[in-house]
Every structure is written in structure tokens, then in C-alpha cells.
Amino acid sequence: MIIHYLWLILQFFIGYNLVLPILLYVVYLLVPSAKESRRVSKDYDYGIIVTAYQQVDLLPAVVQSLLSLNYQHYTIYVVADNCDVSGLSFDDDRVVVLRPEQVLASNTRSHLYAIAHFIREHELITIIDSDNLTDPEYLNEMNVLFELGYEAVQGVRKAKSYDTAIAAMDAARDYYYHFFDGELLFKLGSSATLAGSGMAFKTSLYLDCFKNYDLEGAGFDKVLQAKIVGMNKRIAFAPQAIVYDEKTANSTQLVHQRSRWINTWFKYFGLGLSVLIKGFKTLSWNQILFGTILVRPPLFIFILLSVICFAANILMGSYMAITWFVALLLFVTGFYIGLRHGKADQKIFRSLLNIPAFMYLQVCSLLKIRNANKRSVATVHVIPSLKGEAKS
Structure with a gap:
């Protein structure tokens, strides 16, 4: 029995x-959709942090995408961790290339390194992967949620392409999570889960979460979201703040990536x-x-x-x-x-x-x-x- x-x-x-x-x-x-104002009264100043580890091939396209944003008040900080930056050259004052003296091998360490080297104090930061491309209205869409008083916002990561079956399946998974773990949770009064990039925060909130927490390996987004919601703050969801993401393309790549992700869930x-x-x-x-x-x-x-x-x-x-x-x-x-x-x-x-x-x-x-x-x-x-x- x-x-x-x-x-x-x-x-x-x-x-x-x-x-x-x-x-x-x-x-x-059943829950009526709230008609939230899209009016933004100020242009927030962003520090855009692009983290790269060992690979720089896609960085020129990423930076060009960010320089094409329909926005004025931002500076791009490229943290090239354990990278050869001899071939990187950007003729724009809005781009700062940082190469840490020692290997960081950690997303949070790279983010904190960038913040420590800000050329001015940025009220907000947004985190972009070294393979992402941004929609021109990305920051404007983020601003809508910050104007409403939120301190953390997750956008949408869409696939750049899905030419292989594995990439298409990977994209299908993202559609599921964006809706159920993003838009739906947020509308029901909870928080959107963080996706690793295409997200923005009050700089002070990010520092409160990680200034005394040294995190190694993958999974910083899981720690960050738990810390934010643990403070009973909500993570907003911005369905029109879009970044385009490089999806996993072959079986070896998928197995290695997913093994890290599964490891972080257990961890x-x-x-x-x-x-x-x-x-x-x-x-x-x-x-x-x-x-x-x-x-x-x-x-x-x-x-x-x-x-x-x-x-x-x-x-x-x-x-x-x-x-x-x-x-x-x-x-x-x-x-x-x-x-x-x-x-x-x-x-x-x-x-x-x-x-x-x-x-x-x-x-x-x-x-x-x-x-x-x-x-x-x-x-x-x-x-x-x-x-x-x-x-x-």
C-alpha cells in the first residue's frame, strides 16, 4: 500500500x-490585458556589455548592429576575454574594447570588469552575447518597461536562421519558453525567466546581486534571476525588444551546450x-x-x-x-x-x-x-x- x-x-x-x-x-x-503606457519621458543611459570568450569572428557584425540602434545614449563595452584582439578595430567613440589582463572565464566577471571600466556612470546595463544582432528599436522597447518602474527586463531572443533541423528544433524550444516562461508569467503577476542575453538591468541592481558573489562556469542568469525574485522584485518581459541569436547547428555543438545547461539546473x-x-x-x-x-x-x-x-x-x-x-x-x-x-x-x-x-x-x-x-x-x-x- x-x-x-x-x-x-x-x-x-x-x-x-x-x-x-x-x-x-x-x-x-481570463486575465484582462492591462493597457500600460508606452510613453517614455527620458532617454536612459545604457552601458551595452558584449562578452566574448576566445572567439572574436562575429564581433564586428555584433558591434555594427549595436551602432545601428535607433538610440543615442549608450556606450558599447566589448570584453574580449582570452581573445586575440589584434584584428579588432572600431572607428567609433561609442565602442570600448576591453581585454582583461588575466583570463576571467566567467560571464559575471566579464560584466563586472566592464562596469569597473565604464567611461561614465550608466544608469542601465544591457547584456548582449558575442553572436547576437539587435533590432534597431531594442533599447527603446526596453525603456518602456523601465519607465514603468521595473529594474530588470528580459527581451526576446529570436533565431538568426534555422537552416538545419537541429537549429529549427532549438528555435522551437525558444518559442515555447518565451511564451510560457516569459510573456505568460509576467502577465500573471510573476517574473519572466532570464535567457542569458537580450536583457537589461539597473546597474545598481546588478551590482547588488554580484558584487560579493564570484560565480564560475555557466548559469549566471539562473543565479541572477533567483537573487532578483528573492528580493521580491519582478523581472519584466519586453516582447518587442528583440535580439537575434545564433542557434546550435550540429549535434556535437548541441550536446556540449546542453550538457552545460543541464549541469547548471542540477547545480x-x-x-x-x-x-x-x-x-x-x-x-x-x-x-x-x-x-x-x-x-x-x-x-x-x-x-x-x-x-x-x-x-x-x-x-x-x-x-x-x-x-x-x-x-x-x-x-x-x-x-x-x-x-x-x-x-x-x-x-x-x-x-x-x-x-x-x-x-x-x-x-x-x-x-x-x-x-x-x-x-x-x-x-x-x-x-x-x-x-x-x-x-x-
Whole structure:
């Protein structure tokens, strides 16, 4: 009897992840959209921090994109960590190239290094990856949320291209997360999750989070979001503040990247749990909902576990198999809603046929998490082949 109840409890904690998105979506539809003002009374001064580690090939395009912003008050700080900068030359006073004397090998160290070398005090910072391109209205869209009093804002990362099946699947995942973990959470009164780049903060808030916290390896965004929401501040979501991101293009690249990401979830799981517990103690809806999302396993893990539970119930002849079938169907429906909401290209929908292969690669990533942080702290991007998968 005890084993039976333990089995039911285990299934609940796995299966609720399938159903929660669609339940929140129903609430999202019922909550009236607030007509927030888009009026901005001041031009905020931004320090734009571009972090590069070992690779500089894409930096000229990134900087050119930033120099094309429809905005005036900003300075670009390129932190070229462990990079050869002899070939970098920018004839614009708005660009400052910084090369740390010692290898930092850390996003937060690079950000703090840039802040320490600001040519003037910037009220806001925005973090851009060395492979991102920005929409011309990026900073103007960020300003709308800062004008409303928010101190942290996450924009949208869209794929530059999805010429390979893996890149398209990677983009599909982003559509799902942007909607359910970004727009939906924010509209429901909680916080958008941070995505690593395409995000902006009050400089003072970022310093409060990391000035006495030295973080090594990947996952700074997970620590940062937990610290911000732990203060019961909300992370706003700016759906029109767009950066274009280089997606993973081949299987080797995907496995290495995902192994680092999965490693960070296990490493920082406790942070999500602490936010959730604090939310119940203070009755903060922001912290309760956000903490619930933070403790959720990576997408492929709870899907794989759900399929195993479904199969186990079929083999046992249990009526719970019907419940699992409905839950999986609801999750697929939610995933489809995320793609449709984001107006995903048909190429992305067609790529979903490759889900079994994509799941296999994710399992390979899981098996490599023990040594994940011994690899490069940055994803090595490669040029896609015209035929199928990119070649490294």
C-alpha cells in the first residue's frame, strides 16, 4: 500500500509539469490585458556589455548592429576575454574594447570588469552575447518597461536562421519558453525567466546581486534571476525588444551546450527551491509562481520521465495510463500554442518530426554533465553547411 501511494506521489510530481502550462494559459486568457503606457519621458543611459570568450569572428557584425540602434545614449563595452584582439578595430567613440589582463572565464566577471571600466556612470546595463544582432528599436522597447518602474527586463531572443533541423528544433524550444516562461508569467503577476542575453538591468541592481558573489562556469542568469525574485522584485518581459541569436547547428555543438545547461539546473536547483519556500513564507505570488517554474526539470527530462510513466501504467494495465495520455496531449497542445503565438515559421513546425533524434541528443548531454564545466564556457559557433547539418 505504501509503495502504491509513493508511486502515485512520484507520478504527480512528474506529471504536473505537463499540465501546468495549459492551466496557466487558461488563466492567462481570463486575465484582462492591462493597457500600460508606452510613453517614455527620458532617454536612459545604457552601458551595452558584449562578452566574448576566445572567439572574436562575429564581433564586428555584433558591434555594427549595436551602432545601428535607433538610440543615442549608450556606450558599447566589448570584453574580449582570452581573445586575440589584434584584428579588432572600431572607428567609433561609442565602442570600448576591453581585454582583461588575466583570463576571467566567467560571464559575471566579464560584466563586472566592464562596469569597473565604464567611461561614465550608466544608469542601465544591457547584456548582449558575442553572436547576437539587435533590432534597431531594442533599447527603446526596453525603456518602456523601465519607465514603468521595473529594474530588470528580459527581451526576446529570436533565431538568426534555422537552416538545419537541429537549429529549427532549438528555435522551437525558444518559442515555447518565451511564451510560457516569459510573456505568460509576467502577465500573471510573476517574473519572466532570464535567457542569458537580450536583457537589461539597473546597474545598481546588478551590482547588488554580484558584487560579493564570484560565480564560475555557466548559469549566471539562473543565479541572477533567483537573487532578483528573492528580493521580491519582478523581472519584466519586453516582447518587442528583440535580439537575434545564433542557434546550435550540429549535434556535437548541441550536446556540449546542453550538457552545460543541464549541469547548471542540477547545480542551482536549490536556488529555485529557496525562492519557492520564501514565497510561501511571505505569501508572495511572484515568488511562488516563479519558484515553481525554477524547480521544474529541463524540458526533455520531464517529457522522458512522463513517457516512461505512461508506458509503465500501460504495462501494469492501470487506468492511470489514460490520465498520462491526456496529460501528454495537453502538453503537446501547450507547445503548439507557444509556437502559434510566436508565429513560428512552417520550417520550425516541420522540424518537430525530428523530436526523437533531438531527445536522444539531450540524453547524450545528460550523460556528459559531470564534465560539462570542464569544457569551454562559451558555445563554439560554426558555419552551417548547405546540405543538412553544419560541419565543425
